[in-house]
Amino acid sequence: MRYENKRWHREGSVFMMENKTVDLSGLRYLHSGVDTVKQLYNCLIRPDVLQDLQTAYEGSDQFFTVGGIDWLITRSSKASGYQFILKNLDIGFVVLLKSFYAEADLSASHLKIEVTPQTISEYSPEALTAEIDRIAALFCVQLVHAGVSVHIATDVKGLVIPSDFEARLVAKAKRQYKFNSISNAQIALNETAVIYGSGQSYTFGSAGALQFCVYDKTAEAIKSDKIGFWEGVWGKVPRADFDGDFSEGNPISEYEQGDTVHRIEARFHHSVINQFSWGTKDAEGRSVSIKNYSDLVPHLTALWQYALNNFRLQHSTSYIDPLWQSLIEDVQYFCPSPDLLYKRAHKPPSECSRRNVAFWLGNQIKLYSRGRFKPEYVVSRLLESGLQADLAHYFNVKLYGESEALYSVLLEFVKDKMQTHLLSGVAA
Structure with a gap:
């Protein structure tokens, strides 16, 4: 079924379409902000720090001190990718140290730092980025920002989740989790995977x-x-009918103790942020750089709108739900996003990937030669591999607008290689 994303005509909180009117004046946005930041680094671990940490852990010490800061030591499982977890939630940081997949004396992705919502709220983006870097420098040297992941969220009072919410939510990724009671709690820096209530909470998509x-x-x-x-956060929003100067601390706030607040949250893995970095160009045609939190902040509103389009609540096959339109048009993070065409793209091929393409292509052609397949069939299979961009880069052919050029060049190459294999006995 083909879904469109037409918007309703609106006047304030009233949305109108043909003979239908929806009034969302009962909705109040209490908070829109960043809930979690995770900064990744390529780096070298300080040998003395790693040695002292291993000694402390093997000696069954619970705590480890570095840079005048005490940390709670936990040995991590391989699933996290890191050997040690160091927590100090009093200052709001969790440090994941020493990759399972690289030697300690080699520069690699040895460090990830996660930040709690409380600490995020205390800093400006630039100051928080500097503080994360300062913490990182306690553990590692030759620090290079390798990527950042983020959870952005909007808290809403007055939201009633419709009973057919799941059926009307159109998602490219249809992996869903739905529980009808409080049955599972996994809390890690507010990376909440807890589902509460009878059909009142949903999770769509993959954490990766x-x-x-x-x-x-x-x-x-x-x-x-x-x-x-x-x-404390929600209480800073004045009531809709309040006309006074709320900055003077007048206690008339929209949130009252006991109110139900729903959160709508988009969690971007660092790999997705990297894809936006590679696929989005500035006015000069250069890829935007998004490697740390400070880099990311100007683009948060655009990422929020992307998430709402990727997981879209439909009123019908033609119109999005008024709630979704309001979330797209009314919610803003820090500032409006730059006027850019945001798109995701895979990492551009490098010289290293050219070698990988050469090895892969050579092995594929050799195997097809042994099976005595026709070159046209081999080319069709190669083009269905999902590596068309890499092949185009390898043969120095423009992929878009010149699709026939790649086919022709590849067919000539495959014919030549297959004939060589057959005549030299390699394919025997």
Whole structure:
């Protein structure tokens, strides 16, 4: 079924379309911001720090001190990719150190630093980036920003999730999680995978890509003992009918204790952020650089709108739901995004990847030669591999607008190589 994303005519909170009117004046946005930041580095581990950490862990010490900061030591599983987890949630940082997949004396992705919502709220983006770098320098040298992942969220009062929400939500990634009771709690720096209530909370997509969640934030905050912090955040929004100067601390706020607040959250894995970095061009045609939190902030509103389009609540096959239109048009993170055409792209081929393409192509052609396949069939299979961009780069052919050129060049190459294999006995 083909879905369109037409928008309703609106006047304030009232949305109108043909003979239907929807009034969303009961909705109040209490918070829109960054919930989690995870910064990755390529680096060298400080040998003395790693030695002291291993000694402390093997000696069953619970705590480790570096740079005058105490850390709680946990040995991690291989699933995390890192051997050690060092926590200090009092200052709001978790450090994942020493990759399972690289030697300690080699420069590699040995470090990831995660930041709690409380700490994020205390810093400007530039100051937080500098503080993350300062923490990183305690553990490693030759630090290079390798990527950043982020969770962005909007908290809404007055949201009633429709009973057919799941059926009307059109998602490219249709991996969904839905529970009808409080049955599972996994809280790690507010990376919430908790599903509360009868059909009131949903998670779509993969944690390793783009994940989209709608859930009862008040219930989760009570469960994780963070309700005091979030009530302080929500309490800063004045009531819709309040005309006074709220900055003077007048207690008339939109949020009242006991209100239900739902969170709508988009979680971007660092690999997705990197794809936007490679695929999005500035006015001069250069790829935008998004390697740390400060780089990312100007693009958050555009990423939010991308997530809402990727997981889109439809009113019908033609029109998006008024709620979704409001989330797209009314929610903004820090500042409007630059006027850029945002698109995801795979990492551009390098000289290293050219060698990999050469090895792969050579092995494929040799195997097809042994099977006595026709060159035209071999070319069709190679072009269905998903590596057309790499092949185009390898043969120095423009892929878009000149698709026949790649086919012709590849066919000539395959014919030559297959004949060589057959006549030299390699394919025997």
